[in-house]
Amino acid sequence: MQKLLLAVDRISTFVGQLFSWLIVALTFMISWEVFSRYALDNPHPWAFDVMSMMYGSLFMMAGAYTLSKNGHVRGDVLYGFFPPRLQAGLDLTLYILFFIPGVFALAWAGYNYAADSWVINEHSNITANGPPVYPFKTIIPIAGALLLAQGLVEIVRCIVCLQQGKWPSRGEDVEEVDVEKLKEMVHVKDEDIARLDAFVVHPQESQK
C-alpha cells in the first residue's frame, strides 16, 4: 500500500518538478524580451501570450506536487493541535465533501473547454496572429486529473492514519525553512546555541 502511495507521489512530484523549471525559462525569456525591445528595438508580439502560458502551466501543474508535499496553505490555528486521528478524520470528510467533487468538476469542465478549443483551432486574440491557445487550455484537465489522483492518495493516507493513529510518511523534499540547512549555511552549531543559555538565565536570576 505504502508503495502505491509513494508511486503516485513520485509521479506528481516528477511532473511538478519538470514544469517548475519553467520559472527559469520564464526569467530568461522575459529578460531577453526586455533587452530585445529596449536595446534592439525588436519587440515580439507573441511574448505576452507565451509568458502567461508559461506561468499558467507552471502553477497548474505544480498543484498536485504541492499537495503531495502537503504544501497548500491551511488554517492551522486549531489543526496543528489536534491528535493525528482527528486530523485524518476531518481531512477525510472534507476531501470527500469538497475536494473530490470540486476537482472532478474542474477536470471535467476543463476537458470540455479544451476540446472546444481544439475543435475551433483557437488562437490567442490579444495580438494579431496570436499563438495557439488549445495546448494551454489542455493543461486544465491534465492538472485536474493529476490533482484528483493525488487527492485519492491523500484519502488513502487519511484512512491509513485513522487505522494506525499516525500519519504515513511522505517523500522527502526541499523545505522552505530547513533549519538544519540554514544553520550550516551560517556556520552555527547546536552546542553554540545551548551555550547561550548562560546569557539568558543569569540576567533573570539577578533580577529576582
Next chain:
Amino acid sequence: MKKEVWFGLTIMAAVVLAAFVLLPSPSMMSNGHLGLLMLALVVVAIMLGFPTAFTLMGMGMVFAWIAYRSQNPGLAVQQTLDLMVQRTYSVMSNDVLISIPLFVFMGYLIERANLIEKLFKSMHLATARIPGSLAVATIITCAIFATATGIVGAVVTLMGLLALPAMLRAGYGVQLSAGAITAGGCLGILIPPSVMLIVYGATAGVSVVKLYAGAFFPGLMLAGLYIAYVIILAKLKPSLAPPMSAEERRVPLPAFAEIVSSTVSKRVLPGLMGAIKGKRNAAVPMRTLLNHLFIALLPALAVVLIMGLVFLKVTAPVEPEVPEGVVAMGSAALGTVEEETANAGGLQEPEPESGLQEPPSEEATQAPAASVAAETEAVKPGAPIVAEPVAASERVPAPASFWIGLVSCAVALALFYAMFSFARLEIFKMLLGSFFPLAIMILAVLGTIVFGLATPTEAAAMGSMGGLVLAAAYRRLNLGVLKESVYLTAKTSAMVCWLFVGSSIFSAAFALLGGQEIINTWVLSMDMTPVQFMILAQIVIFLLGWPLEWTEIIVIFMPIFIPLLPHFGIDPLFFGLLVALNLQTAFLSPPVAMAAFYLKGVSPPHVTLNQIFAGMLPFMAIQVFAIILLYQFPAIGLWLPQLLYK
C-alpha cells in the same frame, strides 16, 4: 486541551453563533442570506485545517450550483462547470499574478546567496556608535534581507541564528532582542517588492505599480519607527542594550592602511594621495593604493554621475511630446520610451548610492534630500528658470534649485571625506560587498516599476536574473541550489495561485447569491461616517488576522470590502496600504504569530515563547501607531503615487 485549541474553538463558536443570530429562519432565507451563510461556513471550514484553496473551490461550486438552480434548474450544472473553468482560466492568464513566481524565485535565490552573514556584520560595524547598535543593525539587516527575499520564516530563523547570539552575548535583554528580530523579519511583507501587494492588487483591481509606489514610504517609516524605538530605549535603559566597548568597535586595518595612516594621514584621501605621490611608502604596492583610492572615490563618482544626469535631464530641450515624469507602461510612444530609458534608467540605479554610501556621516541625509529636490524640480514642468544659460544653444537653462542641490551635495561630500578614516574605509568596503548589491538591486527593481520603465512582471524577471547573478557572484550558484530554489518557487506559486483559483470561484458564487448586496445595504444602513467605517474595517481585518493567514484574508474578504469603498469615498489604493500595514500587525500578534515560532526553533532552550511574545508587543504597538499615523497623514503613502501618476 491546550489553550490555543480553546481560543480557536471560541472563535469558531462565535462565528456559528453569529450566523444563527443574524440570519433569518430557513423559511424566510433568500439567496443573499445563503451567501452570508456560505461566508460563515467557509471561515469555520478553513479553521478546520483543510487546504484552503480546495475548501473554497468545493464550497464555491456547491453554492454556485444552488444559485444557478434557483434561476434555471435545467442549465445549473452546465453553468456551474462553465463558471469554474472560466474562473480558473482567468487566473491562469492573469497578467498581474504572473509576477508572483518571479518575485518568489528572486527571493529564494537571494536567500541562498548567503549574504546575510556579511550584511549583519557590516551593518553592525557601521552602526557601532549608535545606542542599541546591535538591535538597530538587526532591524536594518532584517528589513533589507526580508525585502529582497520576502520569506519571513527564513529571515527570522537566520537572524535568530546570527543576531540573537550576538545580542545575548553583548548583554541585551532577551525580550528586546527577540522583538527586534521578529519585527524586522516581518517588514518584508510590507516593503515592496512584496507578494502581498501583488495579491492585493490582483484582488482589488488596484495597479500594483501604484501600490508599490505607495507602500514604499510607509514601509520605510515603520522601519524608522522601530529603529527610533530601539535607540530611545537603549538611551533610557542602557542595561537592556549596553553600548559596545571601544575594543569591540575597533575595525582591524590591513597592513598597508596601518602604514599609510601612521606615516601620512589618518584620513583616506590625503593619506592615499600622499602615499601615491611621495616615495615614503615603498613597502606598499602601488596597485593596492590605486585600488583603494578608486573605492574611496566611488561616492564622489556616484554623486557626479547623478548630478550630471540630472543636469542633462533638467536642461533637456523641451519636446512637445515628452511625457511628464513618467507615464504608465505602454502608453508612451516607442521613441519617447527609449529616451526615457536613457535618462532615467541611469538616474535610477546610482541614486541609492549617494544616499546610502555615507552611513557614518551625519550629513548623509543632506545629499539624497538635495538630489531628490533637484529631481522633483526636474519632473515638474515650468519650474522657475533662473540660472545662467548653458553652452548648448537649444538646451534649457538649469533651474536654481539644481545649483543649490549641487552645492549641498558638494558640501556633504566634502564633510564626508573630511571624516573618512581608514577604519571607515574598511567598513565601507564591507558594505560594498553586502549592503549595496542588495540595496541597489531592490531599488533598481522598484525604480523601474515605479517610474514606469518596466511592468512589474518585467522588473520581477530582471530581479530574478539579478538574483541568479548575485548567487553566482557569491559562488553559491550550483545545480543543487538552483534546483531547490526552482522547486520551492513552484510550490509557493502553486499554493498562492491555486488559492486564487479557489477564491475566484468562491467569490463568483458569493456574488451570484447576492450576498454582497445584503452586506452593502446592511453597512450603509448603519449610516457610518467614513472614519467609522475605516476603523471598523481595520478592526475586522485585524481580528481576522488571528485565525487566518494574510493570503486568505485578502482573497476572501477584500472582495467584500472593496465594493463598499466608493460609498465612503475612500481610495482603494489608500485602503490597500492600511490593510497591508494592518496584516503586518497580524504577523506579530500572539498567540498565532508564526515569526515567534520560527525564532523559538533556533533560540536557546531557556528563551520561552512568552518572552518572545512579550518582546513583540512593543513593536506591535508601534505598528498600530504607524497605522494611525498613515491614517492621519495619508500623504505618507499617497504622495509618491500622486507625484508620479497624476
